[in-house]
Amino acid sequence: MPEVEPMSINIQAKNDTSILFSGMSAKNDSFNSMSWLKDYGLVKSGAYSKLMKAYYADPDKKSETASKITNVKNPVKEKSTVSDSYSKLSEAAGSVKKSIKSIQDASEEDKDLLLSTVKSFVKSYNSMVKAAEGDDVNDASISGRISYLTVMNGGYSEKMSIAGISTAKDGTLELDEDKLKAADVKDIKDLFAEKSSYGYSVDVSASMIQNNADYAATRASLYNGAGVGVSGSYGYLFDTMT
Numbered sequence: 001m002p003e004v005e006p007m008s009i010n011i012q013a014k015n016d017t018s019i020l021f022s023g024m025s026a027k028n029d030s031f032n033s034m035s036w037l038k039d040y041g042l043v044k045s046g047a048y049s050k051l052m053k054a055y056y057a058d059p060d061k062k063s064e065t066a067s068k069i070t071n072v073k074n075p076v077k078e079k080s081t082v083s084d085s086y087s088k089l090s091e092a093a094g095s096v097k098k099s100i101k102s103i104q105d106a107s108e109e110d111k112d113l114l115l116s117t118v119k120s121f122v123k124s125y126n127s128m129v130k131a132a133e134g135d136d137v138n139d140a141s142i143s144g145r146i147s148y149l150t151v152m153n154g155g156y157s158e159k160m161s162i163a164g165i166s167t168a169k170d171g172t173l174e175l176d177e178d179k180l181k182a183a184d185v186k187d188i189k190d191l192f193a194e195k196s197s198y199g200y201s202v203d204v205s206a207s208m209i210q211n212n213a214d215y216a217a218t219r220a221s222l223y224n225g226a227g228v229g230v231s232g233s234y235g236y237l238f239d240t241m242t
Contacts, residue, residue: 085136086217092131093125093210100199100206103192115180118130118188126172128209141212145205146171152205156198162187210216220236 099121106114131137134145153160153167160166164179180188192199 006193026121034102080220082136082219083220085131085134086139086213089128089131089134089142090210090213090217092124092128093206093213096121096128096206097125097203097210100192100203102191103199106189108189111185114188115177116163118180119175119177120176121192121199122165123172128206129171132209137213137216139212139216142216145209145212149202149205152198152201156191156201159187159191159198163191190226221226 056109072099100119102117103114103121106117108114129146129149132142150171151168153173157167161179163183164176164181166174166176191197
């Protein structure tokens with residue numbers, strides 16, 4: 001009798017969830033066929049257990065239990081505070097760019113307007129720095145750019161001082177309004193000139209910060225803290241699976 005070689009089975013572990021969907025037909029554009037996955041998610045999350053307990057509870061307690069279940073907040077649907085923080089940073093960076101443009105466009109004959117735009121710049125700059133240091137903002141590119149601006153301010157400290165602007169220890173800007181009023185209009189304009197100036201360099205950095213913040217805000221609105229999608233029906237499915 002011929003010798004039969006033992007059959008070997010090679011099972012390769014899957015580290016992603018793609019295998020769960022490998023058996024689905026590409027023609028099916030509905031998530032109805034994924035109902036068993038949703039059921040699995042409900043079991044994993046303990047939702048079935050809660051519903052069963054509520055169903056078999058005392059009649060007098062059913063209405064109270066149902067009310068509690070209905071009023072439970074769905075964290076997936078709540079607006080992301082992380083996304084809000086990045087959006088706030090993006091808005092602040094955009095304000096910095098606008099204030100620099102306003103200084104560049106201001107007429108040398110209208111000194112009052114020019115001084116007002118410089119004040120707006122300092123305020124917007126400080127808002128950007130503070131927003132970048134928020135607890136929910138965690139982006140190496142953004143923090144690196146903020147650090148770069150602090151170092152860059154040191155290089156322009158003498159010219160900034162003429163306009164009454166200096167850098168505080170926390171990286172924000174301080175404004176001496178008396179010095180600003182006494183400054184020559186041309187010196188102020190030169191500080192924020194369109195090319196090879198302090199204002200131009202800040203504008204470039206603000207653009208980079210705004211772009212990174214916009215990207216991070218979008219990503220935060222689509223994914224939860226664990227990096228799992230939370231938009232649409234995908235979010236509930238993957239949030240319940242561990």
